[in-house]
Amino acid sequence: MIRAEHELHRRRRSRNFGVGLVLVALIGVVFGLTVVKVRQLGEMQAFDSVVRPEILPGERDEK
Amino acid sequence: MTDVTTAMDDAYEAQFGDYFALLKPRVMTLVVFTALVGMLVAPVLPHPFVTLSAILFIAVGGGASGALNMWWDADIDAVMKRTRKRPIPSGRVTGQEALAIGLALSGFSVAMLGLATNWAAAALLAFTIFFYVVVYSMWLKRSTPQNIVIGGAAGAFPPMIGWVAATGSVSLESVLMFSLIFLWTPPHFWALALFMRSDYDDAGVPMLTVTHGRPATRRHIFAYTAVLAAFAVWLGFTAAGGPVYLVTAVALNAWFLKGAWEILRRDEGMAEADNYRAEKAFFRFSLLYLFVHFGALLADAVLRTYGVFA
Structure with a gap:
């Protein structure tokens, strides 16, 4: 008789569940890091990601 | 089946x-x-x-x-x-x-x-x-x-x-924190090796207790502990340290040195007579040693954040 639910399947399920959790956590960490890094970019123009010299602190102070 | x-x-x-x-x-x-x-x-x-x-x-x-x-x-x-x-x-x-x-x-x-x-x-x-x-x-x-x-x-x-x-970048503080763990490890493990019959022999891993003998291991423990104490207290005078760490380091290292001195003065006969009491006490204390030192560093950092001792 072949049992539908073998102990092997239970062990595999625990492993797959663990790997799944790790992957979800990894997505969360990478997403969180991305949000933090992008927020720290400061005064950078969004449309072309190029720093505008006139809004840099040093340039502004000289004016 | x-x-x-x-x-x-x-x-x-x-x-x-x-x-x-x-x-x-x-x-x-x-x-x-x-x-x-x-x-x-x-x-x-x-x-x-x-x-x-x-x-x-x-x-x-x-x-x-x-x-x-x-x-x-x-x-x-x-x-x-x-x-x-x-x-x-x-x-x-x-x-x-x-x-x-x-x-x-x-x-x-x-x-x-x-x-x-x-x-x-x-x-x-x-x-x-x-x-x-x-x-x-x-x-x-x-x-x-x-x-x-x-x-x-x-x-x-x-x-x-x-x-x-x-x-x-690497700085003096980080080098001293490195030294704290680096110099703590040998006395910690050699104290364990003195009272545990190690099975490293069977595996062919050379241990100081076997290659150089137990009296030499006792001298090594004391020497490393003395250098460790100096580095641990030095860390208290850097930007990473503070009053909490300094007091903790002085007290803990005085106690640790006393334990190492006891181990140095004993021979195998004395150790076996009281079932390695001093060696076991030194080892147990070494388990707390690192945790308390780093905990004290953390306490000073928290106090600095809130403006105490700033």
Whole structure:
């Protein structure tokens, strides 16, 4: 008789569940890091990601 | 039962916990704690999420070196009682799997730490993994009785990596935090070796108690403890230290030195007569020693944040 639910399947399920959790956590960490890094970019123009010299602190102070 | 289920019973498939055990979770807790303190006592603190991510990647890097160490040392682990139940010698995970996991997690942790913080910290993490696996495990562990000293260096890097992840460079404070763990490791393990009949002999790993004898081991314990005390108190006078740390370090090191002096004065006859009382007390105290030192550094950092002793 072949049992539908073998102990092997239970062990595999625990492993797959663990790997799944790790992957979800990894997505969360990478997403969180991305949000933090992008927020720290400061005064950078969004449309072309190029720093505008006139809004840099040093340039502004000289004016 | 059919042949199919019988065949299934014979082949053990590793569970998630078996792979996790490859990363030496108990060692990882010390790595996490010391790396976290290394980051929090630094004069500049990255965003909290970046700090937590950096600690995670340092821990994964430490775990990866543990997996690679288990892959290389599987033959020794199978002989020694303490390590016989590890995933590879017990047959739950193959050596090739451990090697693959170790290499993949090493690359992953170094790359992610570099992206999350800076490449100096990532390079230091890569060097730590290389040092532990190649220099310690593959090269020196089986060939020199100073293996404990060299292994201690690998365990001493995490607070330095934490500091570099926060500041971008190595400084006196990070070198002193490194020295604290580096110099603590030999007396800690040699005290254990004095009262535990080590099975390193059976595995062919040279230990100081066997190669140079027990009186020499007692002298080594005292010498390392004396140098350790000087470095531990010195850290209190740097920017990373503070009043809490300084008082703690002076008290703890005075007590530790007293214990080492007792061990130095005793011979095997005296030790056997009271069942290694002084050696066991010294070892138990050494377990607290590191935790309390780094805890005191953390306490000073918190007090600085809130303007006390600023």
